[in-house]
Amino acid sequence: MEELTLNDQEQRRLEELEILEKAGINPYPYSYDKTHNANAILTEFLDENPGLLSNVSVAGRLMSIRKMGKATFAHIQDESGKIQVYFKKDDLNEFYEQLKNLDIGDIIGVQGYVFRTRMGEISVHAKDAIVLCKSVKMLPTPKEETDETGNKIVHDAFADKEQRYRRRYLDLIVNSHIRDTFIKRAKIISYIRKYYDEKGWLEVETPILQPLYGGATARPFTTHHNALDIDLYMRIADELYLKRLIVGGFEGVYEISKNFRNEGMDKMHNPEYTALEIYVAYKDYNWMMDMTEDLVWNLVNLIHNKSEIEYNGAKINFGKPFRRAKMFDLFREYVGKELKGLSRDELQKITGEIGVEIDPKASAMKILDEIFSVKVQPNLIQPTFVIDYPVEMSPLAKKHRSEEGLVERFELFIYGSEIANAFSELNDPRDQRARLEEQSRIRAAGDDEAMTLDEDFLYSIEIGMPPTAGLGIGIDRLVMLLTGEKSIRDVIFFPQMKPEKQ
């Protein structure tokens, strides 16, 4: 028990528990035969033929009780929704007496027939009922009202975000609509699996504990393996392992992986988050763009049954094809200047002119990145593939086939947020070694986010990787977009929170 002292209501519930037991009732029985969920009853009931549901059993959590002497109405809530239950003293012997020992929050099973009340609500008339779990703590108790226009008004909603995140189970019980967000999340992930599996690509698992971390620029979590007495890092990306599998002969592999990044938290970042990465041999980034577009289009239609959605007041149209724009063209469009080929100092001068603040020590790459995120990115509301990045920004991407100084890379932006990142994967071992060595120099110069040099990965590239297209998608952000949620914490069941200190 968290608290040593019980409040009066907790004490009372424990007393009720004992009363039930003394009456020979097990408040925690082992199973219950449930024939229907709440939603099934509501959809299957026919006023012309109520006999169809003359004997059903439902089970769920008591969410409201309205006692009227010798009759009692209650709502129980199961996974599918709520159903009203009607208890009539004459129809129930000892259970009606036990009703006074039940509270909101207890789980019960009810068997009886379905009917429509005078007030018009489809309800289960109880012939028998049983306690399935006695709750000994109070539940936050919102009340719902339906106004004349049919809108639901919730009173005293359990709205404290901190409590909602820390005690997600309460949030799920009481704010039942948030359940939908997580059901959609599960649908999205399972659709992605189906989409890839049907194409014959293999879902794989690669190490979360890695002796060297790589595949992205980010600070890792460090942990320690006792038997080996070595430090290990929790993965920041699975890219380097998935490419090893392509080297090994698989021609399409994907992983839906938890990545861990030791960085700040806010409504777009949780220290652990879910990424999808996929690598397909003999393909390039153009092909991957088509595939990404098709996948995202399908997901939007899966969730919304149409290809235009509204997010935070903005209409977003996923009609194919998505806009495709070269990075430096976007700079011309939104900054009004040609930034291609400019030196670091020239870029810095421009930041002053256009009012973008940068770290005075920032590299040319970082300055470009900063200008992009301040001046360009917020304008990319409609789905936009930004393509062809400077080589320095992308140490794992293949040099552009026709444009000097660029790589074949795209990122998909929607509502100003980066959803996907992909490239024609670099498979020239000489170039790959040179790029990672350059990263090591940057790292040695003090940028602890630059990539580490993974000799085994280089070895695998030296063995030879076929031409390959690779893609990463931030699943949490995609789910946010598709469910309309504004904070990553609302699409993760248990977001990271600071521990509460006494």
Added chain:
RNA sequence: GAUCCCGUAGCUCAGGUGGUAGAGCAUUUGACUUUUAAUCAAAGGGCCGCAGGUUCGAGUCCUGCCGGGAUCACCA
């Protein structure tokens, strides 16, 4: 990490210039055999986030700390 705002009953919230802690819902008792934010009558329930300080007196003023939210910085 920085700035601003917030923390009072199980939940949602009130508590001008400091003066014995409030409401609605929830809970308890009673009435009520088709109610629905059920209703009516009565009752119980609080380390006012934590710790200091100012004061005769602090929920209220000051300082520090803990937790949260928003914005910014880093990142996906």
